[in-house]
Amino acid sequence: MLGKAISLIESNHPKDQELASQLVDNIIDKTGNSIRIGITGVPGVGKSTFIEAFGEYIIGQQKKVAVLTVDPSSQLTKGSILGDKTRMDDLSKNSNAFIRPTASGNTLGGVSNKTREAILLCEAAGYDVIIVETVGVGQSEVAVKSMVDFFLLLMLAGAGDELQGIKKGIMEMANAVVITKADGDNVKHAKEAQAEYQHALHLFPTSASGWSPTVLTSSSLTKKGIAETWEMITKYQDQTTKSGFFSDNRSNQNASWLQEYFQHLLIVDLHGFTDVQKEMIDLKKQIKDNTLSVHAAGKKLLSFYRNVLRKHP
Amino acid sequence: MLGKAISLIESNHPKDQELASQLVDNIIDKTGNSIRIGITGVPGVGKSTFIEAFGEYIIGQQKKVAVLTVDPSSQLTKGSILGDKTRMDDLSKNSNAFIRPTASGNTLGGVSNKTREAILLCEAAGYDVIIVETVGVGQSEVAVKSMVDFFLLLMLAGAGDELQGIKKGIMEMANAVVITKADGDNVKHAKEAQAEYQHALHLFPTSASGWSPTVLTSSSLTKKGIAETWEMITKYQDQTTKSGFFSDNRSNQNASWLQEYFQHLLIVDLHGFTDVQKEMIDLKKQIKDNTLSVHAAGKKLLSFYRNVLRKHP
Numbered sequence: 001m002l003g004k005a006i007s008l009i010e011s012n013h014p015k016d017q018e019l020a021s022q023l024v025d026n027i028i029d030k031t032g033n034s035i036r037i038g039i040t041g042v043p044g045v046g047k048s049t050f051i052e053a054f055g056e057y058i059i060g061q062q063k064k065v066a067v068l069t070v071d072p073s074s075q076l077t078k079g080s081i082l083g084d085k086t087r088m089d090d091l092s093k094n095s096n097a098f099i100r101p102t103a104s105g106n107t108l109g110g111v112s113n114k115t116r117e118a119i120l121l122c123e124a125a126g127y128d129v130i131i132v133e134t135v136g137v138g139q140s141e142v143a144v145k146s147m148v149d150f151f152l153l154l155m156l157a158g159a160g161d162e163l164q165g166i167k168k169g170i171m172e173m174a175n176a177v178v179i180t181k182a183d184g185d186n187v188k189h190a191k192e193a194q195a196e197y198q199h200a201l202h203l204f205p206t207s208a209s210g211w212s213p214t215v216l217t218s219s220s221l222t223k224k225g226i227a228e229t230w231e232m233i234t235k236y237q238d239q240t241t242k243s244g245f246f247s248d249n250r251s252n253q254n255a256s257w258l259q260e261y262f263q264h265l266l267i268v269d270l271h272g273f274t275d276v277q278k279e280m281i282d283l284k285k286q287i288k289d290n291t292l293s294v295h296a297a298g299k300k301l302l303s304f305y306r307n308v309l310r311k312h313p
Numbered sequence: 314m315l316g317k318a319i320s321l322i323e324s325n326h327p328k329d330q331e332l333a334s335q336l337v338d339n340i341i342d343k344t345g346n347s348i349r350i351g352i353t354g355v356p357g358v359g360k361s362t363f364i365e366a367f368g369e370y371i372i373g374q375q376k377k378v379a380v381l382t383v384d385p386s387s388q389l390t391k392g393s394i395l396g397d398k399t400r401m402d403d404l405s406k407n408s409n410a411f412i413r414p415t416a417s418g419n420t421l422g423g424v425s426n427k428t429r430e431a432i433l434l435c436e437a438a439g440y441d442v443i444i445v446e447t448v449g450v451g452q453s454e455v456a457v458k459s460m461v462d463f464f465l466l467l468m469l470a471g472a473g474d475e476l477q478g479i480k481k482g483i484m485e486m487a488n489a490v491v492i493t494k495a496d497g498d499n500v501k502h503a504k505e506a507q508a509e510y511q512h513a514l515h516l517f518p519t520s521a522s523g524w525s526p527t528v529l530t531s532s533s534l535t536k537k538g539i540a541e542t543w544e545m546i547t548k549y550q551d552q553t554t555k556s557g558f559f560s561d562n563r564s565n566q567n568a569s570w571l572q573e574y575f576q577h578l579l580i581v582d583l584h585g586f587t588d589v590q591k592e593m594i595d596l597k598k599q600i601k602d603n604t605l606s607v608h609a610a611g612k613k614l615l616s617f618y619r620n621v622l623r624k625h626p
Binding site: 258309 | 579593601603611
């Protein structure tokens with residue numbers, strides 16, 4: 001059922017969008033009772049194995065876990081880049097876990113809007129912990145940070161120079177860094193990296209939450225650091241709930257979401273105007289024939305749209 | 314001047330946007346006379362050093378090179394994630410090179426629209442080769458593919474499993490793969506990877522361009538493969554110009570751009586309606602006070618906007 005509901009919100013079909021909107025309106029009272037955790041890290045850091053170990057530990061604490069993977073879609077195949085890989089095999093078989101890639105698509109505000117709605121659906125379905133996993137570095141992380149309570153960055157010990165270059169922007173968003181693969185010969189390197197990152201994080205300004213970012217080491221093999229990660233997040237939740245930051249942050253996130261959601265509504269709304277759609281097809285033809293520039297066509301379409309709206313009953 | 318012009322199109326200020334739009338309209342006749350090359354690859358693959366060697370080689374062929382880096386912005390600092398690193402130091406000092414990070418920002422259609430306009434400005438300024446560099450994997454690549462003539466994927470020999478997982482989606486977009494760091498002890502691995510990727514690419518369906526994706530090896534240290542990469546791209550340009558695909562592809566890209574550009578205009582247009590802006594601020598306040606849901610607020614704002622438009626002279 002949850003899977004079907006998420007498919008509905010992911011659909012770009014106008015009728016599905018209308019139904020999806022009604023669905024989200026109806027479940028909104030049942031949402032909010034979860035901790036939302038964003039987890040990111042470069043390819044190869046071991047996100048899937050970490051989330052699998054972490055998810056199984058949380059389920060052991062009598063909680064239900066949902067994992068939403070923000071998955072950059074492949075434009076050409078309309079499939080997903082990671083879709084051909086079977087991931088988190090054990091966790092996906094657990095009846096207290098729900099795992100779902102949420103294709104970001106190429107619609108405006110695609111990542112954020114649909115993932116936010118998927119979070120709400122998971123909460124209404126009774127999941128206590130919502131993990132939003134992102135792949136790679138960049139815009140998805142910024143979007144995910146804006147929709148979670150706690151943002152966790154996974155890092156490898158001894159990563160290269162280029163990785164260090166991207167660290168600052170992502171690191172300043174992180175509530176915690178977990179150094180992965182701290183097992184066997186790698187334990188020493190992981191400990192060194194832990195000290196180094198902990199030092200680096202001290203150089204950032206104190207965050208509004210009053211929380212000082214923590215650096216842990218972990219191993220998905222030996223399960224070291226998994227329980228500690230959960231304890232840390234629980235401590236964060238307790239501390240920020242008491243200070244009021246936790247709920248303030250969510251309210252602020254919702255307010256920011258309005259802008260994005262409204263832009264999304266505007267675009268969806270356009271599909272209802274068949275005249276505008278026809279005009280766009282005609283203008284595209286003129287662009288292909290090189291008789292009209294994109295900028296000129298855009299302005300024509302805007303004034304056409306405004307005229308249609310004015311005449312609309 | 315070119316730098317200032319790009320800053321103008323990057324500005325989100327309504328007056329700057331109006332000026333930027335006029336500027337692009339005025340230079341449009343002087344655009345199009347370049348080859349637009351997208352270059353991507355995971356962090357650590359050596360994009361900067363490759364582009365530096367490649368750019369210097371092209372300048373040696375009596376051409377002017379512009380490099381636009383699509384740079385995911387840091388939401389918190391409003392700076393750019395990679396902005397703190399000095400990159401392509403030598404190339405940036407060359408008077409026939411222009412290097413510019415184009416911050417993607419967090420506006421809708423941010424990456425594509427502004428980068429597309431920056432490409433046009435570089436062309437009007439007389440640059441023969443426009444390189445659009447993207448960082449990481451995912452949505453930026455899809456956007457960049459939609460605005461370049463040739464899409465080049467840099468890869469490392471012996472990359473891990475997770476990297477192989479993301480390969481398919483990005484690889485199917487690539488017109489060529491260049492294995493980097495093929496020097497010293499790494500030459501053998503690079504050759505093996507070359508054969509492997511060449512085989513993998515043969516399994517993809519033939520592209521509309523009629524071009525079979527090529528795999529080369531290169532070293533930014535020894536400059537091996539740099540001239541070959543340029544020759545390959547020249548060959549692609551010749552072949553697809555003769556077949557008509559080159560210009561058809563650009564026309565189709567422009568037609569797709571219309572949709573995005575129109576959505577961008579719609580959002581920019583909103584800033585002109587102070588009533589709508591005021592209403593949004595009021596609705597955001599209600600959301601923060603938890604007296605209104607984001608979905609309900611979005612719908613209220615849409616009907617408010619429609620009413621304002623109807624009454625607007």
